[in-house]
Amino acid sequence: MTTAIQLTPQDTIERGLDxxxxxxxxxxxxxxxxxxxxxxxxxxNTLTTNGAMRGSSVTVIATVGAGEGTAAGVVGxxxxxxxxxxxxxxxxxxxxxxxxxxxxxxxxVDGTVGAGWAEEPDVTSVNVYEKFAPALGETLRKAGxxxxxxxxxxxxxxxxxxxGSSAGLRLRQALPRGFVSETGKSGDLSQSAWVGAATxxxxxxxxxxxxxxxxxxxxxxxxxVAVDAGRHPTILPPAAVADLMTYLFWQLDGRDAFEGxxxxxxxxxxxxxxxxxxxQPVNLLSDPQLPGLETFPFAVARASGGASSVFDNGLTLSAxxxxxxxxxxxxxxxxxxxxxxxxxxxxxAIDNYVLSVDGASGSTDDLxxxxxxxxxxxxxxxxxxxxPQTSLLTGLTRDGVYLVENGEVTGAVxxxxxxxxxxxxxxxxxxxxxxxxxxxxEWGDYFSRTATPPLLVPDFNMSxxxxxx
Amino acid sequence: MPEVDASFLALPRHELAEAALQRARDLGxxxxxxRLERIRSESIALRDSLLESATDDEDxxxxxxxIHDGTWGFAAGVxxxxxxxxxxxxxxxxxxxxxxxxxxxxxxxxxEPVYDDVSWVSSYEIDPFSVPRAxxxxxxxxxxxxxxxxDGVAHVSVHVASVHECKFYANTEGTSYTQQRVRIGPDITxxxxxxxxxxxxxxxxxxxxxxxxxEYLTGTGWNWDDExxxxxxxxxxxxxxxxxxxxxxxxxxxPSNLWLTIHESIGHATELDRALGYEANYAGTSFATTDKLxxxxxxxxxxxxxxxxxxxxxxxxxxxxxxxxxxxxxxxVKDGILVGYQVDRRMAKVNEDLLGxxxxxxxxxxxxxxxxxxxxxxxxxxxxxxxxxxxxxLIGRVQNGIYIVGDKSWSIDMQRYNFQFTGxxxxxxxxxxxxxxxxxxxxxxxxxxxxxxxEAVGGPQTYVLGxxxxxxxxxxxxxxxxxxxxxxxxxxxxRILNTTQEAGR
Numbered sequence: 001m002t003t004a005i006q007l008t009p010q011d012t013i014e015r016g017l018d019x020x021x022x023x024x025x026x027x028x029x030x031x032x033x034x035x036x037x038x039x040x041x042x043x044x045n046t047l048t049t050n051g052a053m054r055g056s057s058v059t060v061i062a063t064v065g066a067g068e069g070t071a072a073g074v075v076g077x078x079x080x081x082x083x084x085x086x087x088x089x090x091x092x093x094x095x096x097x098x099x100x101x102x103x104x105x106x107x108x109v110d111g112t113v114g115a116g117w118a119e120e121p122d123v124t125s126v127n128v129y130e131k132f133a134p135a136l137g138e139t140l141r142k143a144g145x146x147x148x149x150x151x152x153x154x155x156x157x158x159x160x161x162x163x164g165s166s167a168g169l170r171l172r173q174a175l176p177r178g179f180v181s182e183t184g185k186s187g188d189l190s191q192s193a194w195v196g197a198a199t200x201x202x203x204x205x206x207x208x209x210x211x212x213x214x215x216x217x218x219x220x221x222x223x224x225v226a227v228d229a230g231r232h233p234t235i236l237p238p239a240a241v242a243d244l245m246t247y248l249f250w251q252l253d254g255r256d257a258f259e260g261x262x263x264x265x266x267x268x269x270x271x272x273x274x275x276x277x278x279x280q281p282v283n284l285l286s287d288p289q290l291p292g293l294e295t296f297p298f299a300v301a302r303a304s305g306g307a308s309s310v311f312d313n314g315l316t317l318s319a320x321x322x323x324x325x326x327x328x329x330x331x332x333x334x335x336x337x338x339x340x341x342x343x344x345x346x347x348x349a350i351d352n353y354v355l356s357v358d359g360a361s362g363s364t365d366d367l368x369x370x371x372x373x374x375x376x377x378x379x380x381x382x383x384x385x386x387x388p389q390t391s392l393l394t395g396l397t398r399d400g401v402y403l404v405e406n407g408e409v410t411g412a413v414x415x416x417x418x419x420x421x422x423x424x425x426x427x428x429x430x431x432x433x434x435x436x437x438x439x440x441x442e443w444g445d446y447f448s449r450t451a452t453p454p455l456l457v458p459d460f461n462m463s464x465x466x467x468x469x
Numbered sequence: 470m471p472e473v474d475a476s477f478l479a480l481p482r483h484e485l486a487e488a489a490l491q492r493a494r495d496l497g498x499x500x501x502x503x504r505l506e507r508i509r510s511e512s513i514a515l516r517d518s519l520l521e522s523a524t525d526d527e528d529x530x531x532x533x534x535x536i537h538d539g540t541w542g543f544a545a546g547v548x549x550x551x552x553x554x555x556x557x558x559x560x561x562x563x564x565x566x567x568x569x570x571x572x573x574x575x576x577x578x579x580x581e582p583v584y585d586d587v588s589w590v591s592s593y594e595i596d597p598f599s600v601p602r603a604x605x606x607x608x609x610x611x612x613x614x615x616x617x618x619x620d621g622v623a624h625v626s627v628h629v630a631s632v633h634e635c636k637f638y639a640n641t642e643g644t645s646y647t648q649q650r651v652r653i654g655p656d657i658t659x660x661x662x663x664x665x666x667x668x669x670x671x672x673x674x675x676x677x678x679x680x681x682x683x684e685y686l687t688g689t690g691w692n693w694d695d696e697x698x699x700x701x702x703x704x705x706x707x708x709x710x711x712x713x714x715x716x717x718x719x720x721x722x723x724p725s726n727l728w729l730t731i732h733e734s735i736g737h738a739t740e741l742d743r744a745l746g747y748e749a750n751y752a753g754t755s756f757a758t759t760d761k762l763x764x765x766x767x768x769x770x771x772x773x774x775x776x777x778x779x780x781x782x783x784x785x786x787x788x789x790x791x792x793x794x795x796x797x798x799x800x801x802v803k804d805g806i807l808v809g810y811q812v813d814r815r816m817a818k819v820n821e822d823l824l825g826x827x828x829x830x831x832x833x834x835x836x837x838x839x840x841x842x843x844x845x846x847x848x849x850x851x852x853x854x855x856x857x858x859x860x861x862x863l864i865g866r867v868q869n870g871i872y873i874v875g876d877k878s879w880s881i882d883m884q885r886y887n888f889q890f891t892g893x894x895x896x897x898x899x900x901x902x903x904x905x906x907x908x909x910x911x912x913x914x915x916x917x918x919x920x921x922x923x924e925a926v927g928g929p930q931t932y933v934l935g936x937x938x939x940x941x942x943x944x945x946x947x948x949x950x951x952x953x954x955x956x957x958x959x960x961x962x963x964r965i966l967n968t969t970q971e972a973g974r
Binding site: 039044045046050051053055056057076077078079091102103126133134140144149151153183185189259260261265266267304310382383384385387389390394398399415417419421445463464469 | 512514519520521522523524525526527528529530540541542543544545546547548549560561563564565567568570571572573574601602603606623624660662664665666667668669670671745746747748749750751753756839840841843878879880881882883884885886887888889891909911913915943944945946964966968969971972973974
């Protein structure tokens with residue numbers, strides 16, 4: 001075992017494809033993901049955990065048979081060596097042989113050797129925090145002196161993906177992803193505030209600025225007011241909008257809609273593509289090339305599902321309008337499910353989105369300035385589907401709900417349990433601000449490439465009061 | 470009784486551990502631990518009786534955690550060479566050094582006896598990875614067909630996740646163990662669509678995931694024939710059921726639903742790391758703070774909740790935890806009063822006086838070699854009443870109420886006060902008898918009010934071990950599997966919402 005040779009990603013792919021051909025596979029795709037990450041976590045003004053991790057994963061997708069009769073076998077492993085690669089490929093081919101034809105079988109995506117193919121994986125390390133860590137340490141000491149508590153997490157990871165297929169495709173793409181998320185509490189723990197931001201390299205993250213914003217919000221909470229449950233005029237800042245819209249984004253499955261089991265289904269059968277969801281000029285789009293939100297420009301699927309297919313690996317992703325001018329334009333599909341629902345072309349999921357409202361400008365603070373009486377949220381939490389028929393979601397407000405009176409924040413109010421549908425909110429919001437990069441409290445750790453506007457909803461449904469503070 | 474997989478025992482586990490621990494010692498670490506983990510996972514999904522996807526994954530790697538100059542350092546790698554083990558130990562020490570300026574509390578650990586090269590294997594009969602894929606798919610296709618061919622069923626989804634986890638652990642105190650655990654989680658749902666109204670709904674099997682092998686799918690521990698025969702009828706009745714009138718009702722909650730309420734409102738609330746604020750930025754804190762230990766009235770006097778890592782087939786059951794602590798059982802809530810927490814070795818040491826014991830109760834867990842061990846949930850279970858009533862007896866005590874079966878939607882706030890749950894089936898109770906299904910039901914309550922309203926728990930004959938494979942916690946996020954046993958129970962005056970009204974329809 002210790003004498004086995006670690007292979008480069010490129011060698012893993014070339015050898016894997018050769019081995020699959022030698023085993024009699026009709027087609028093969030090999031995905032190699034090389035990851036490195038470094039994180040810091042703190043609570044109660046001190047470090048709690050940390051880590052520096054390297055990871056590697058190899059996925060072999062072997063296909064046997066031709067045309068409609070093609071079956072696939074998928075096997076994934078970490079830490080592949082020259083010796084174990086042979087076993088993995090054999091297992092994938094054997095699994096494909098033992099499987100019935102796959103419904104989603106399509107010809108493998110062809111292509112040529114893409115840019116940068118020969119390059120080594122990009123990496124990150126704890127050094128990404130060289131400036132951030134000492135500054136963070138200073139804010140933790142300062143918080144202690146000022147009788148406040150800080151809790152947070154900083155993560156940076158770099159993933160380099162290599163995709164090769166027996167149809168000639170050779171793609172390499174490296175992507176960094178990072179974020180910081182920090183909670184501040186008053187000395188007696190009765191008040192809580194939160195800030196979060198996504199970053200590519202931590203050069204744009206200033207722990208002192210985060211601390212200043214937390215302080216501003218804890219200042220708002222020096223007066224607390226009890227507000228009852230009910231429907232309230234509510235300003236959702238970009239983070240809270242991302243909390244809700246990320247869930248909507250995940251409901252855009254074309255097959256579920258076509259089969260009558262989603263909020264995007266019509267009663268008579270079929271999807272609501274072409275229907276108006278909002279009378280306002282709302283747009284939801286994904287594009288792998290969005291500046292600042294760049295993501296993988298080709299499809300990556302380790303398992304087939306409603307909108308993904310292992311046969312589609314490497315498929316070029318391009319800008320896709322899900323909602324344009326308030327109208328539902330596309331639902332997510334693989335090549336197979338696009339055909340099934342009668343869509344002109346596949347629209348696979350893309351790992352980012354931008355929600356915008358034509359003509360909207362201004363910030364959350366501007367929406368506050370225009371509100372006579374209502375609530376300002378920080379973020380939402382523990383969001384779960386209650387009823388997929390209406391896309392009714394439940395969840396809680398968290399770490400700062402504020403009272404707005406005559407255009408100013410005048411105090412902190414209690415938390416609430418809410419029941420709301422993000423699809424309905426797109427039809428009901430009464431004012432919006434400019435779209436800005438956002439970081440969802442609920443989903444940002446995993447899905448951080450979002451840009452959203454702040455929204456004012458005239459009648460947000462706060463279902464009950466939560467004592468949490 | 471299964472034994473640890475020979476292919477895992479063939480890995481150079483002692484050699485890698487010695488190299489890593491020696492390097493850590495040489496660099497000045499006062500404590501170091503090494504983990505080698507191999508996690509095999511398989512996921513099979515069928516959609517309308519056709520195989521949609523089947524994946525077979527294996528995650529294999531090693532990790533080193535050190536205490537250096539009073540500060541934790543953690544690092545992980547994937548190559549199984551002594552060079553890599555040494556390098557990972559060096560990275561862990563480096564991590565501790567970088568982190569030292571932001572660490573204000575020197576790390577110390579609670580003592581634990583030394584276990585020298587011991588071995589432990591969980592209780593199961595058939596390793597799911599020893600069963601041919603085609604045989605598994607054939608069985609699941611049969612189960613799917615039984616539903617899909619029934620009247621009123623438009624679609625069926627079937628998913629089975631299987632995990633085979635091997636771990637070798639060694640630390641500088643002299644403990645080393647090899648442990649193997651197997652778990653499986655089936656998920657079967659039938660869907661109905663009414664094309665006149667556009668209304669759709671679903672009915673899922675109540676089968677919980679369990680620390681069992683493939684035998685679970687063939688009838689050991691679950692009656693598939695009976696449940697699959699009933700699901701289409703239950704679904705049709707739900708589609709035709711009247712919408713609930715929102716209000717206050719007495720409810721009898723079946724174990725298939727109550728386990729999740731226990732998980733959210735007791736399991737997470739009695740994690741000491743949450744009570745101490747370590748999760749304040751992510752999973753949240755707890756209302757059950759340490760100043761309330763031994764005084765907080767958590768619920769009614771019939772409430773007795775234990776934590777354990779020992780229950781047979783429990784998903785959180787282990788021989789030893791990820792800090793080398795042996796599995797135990799202890800009280801969390803006794804006679805309705807908060808009396809304990811779930812802890813790891815560091816929290817046990819710091820809070821020794823508060824907890825009244827110098828020992829960790831063994832709740833450290835990392836979900837893979839790539840992640841740091843944190844305090845994770847034990848099996849947290851509500852104990853039945855000896856000689857207690859049957860579910861029918863509990864229903865018999867209710868004049869106008871609802872009997873809730875199966876879990877579905879769930880949510881709770883960051884301090885575990887306020888929650889909302891739905892379910893698979895809701896039966897109206899009229900004069901002590903079931904009176905047909907209702908739909909659009911959710912129950913909402915504050916944790917201590919809800920448990921305070923628990924008038925009676927069922928007897929051992931109603932006790933079922935439920936659970937989840939996918940409990941999330943920590944940053945970076947880790948997934949944990951945990952079981953919760955409970956009897957049926959009767960609650961008075963619970964707030965019931967109508968979810969269609971909540972959606973403003």
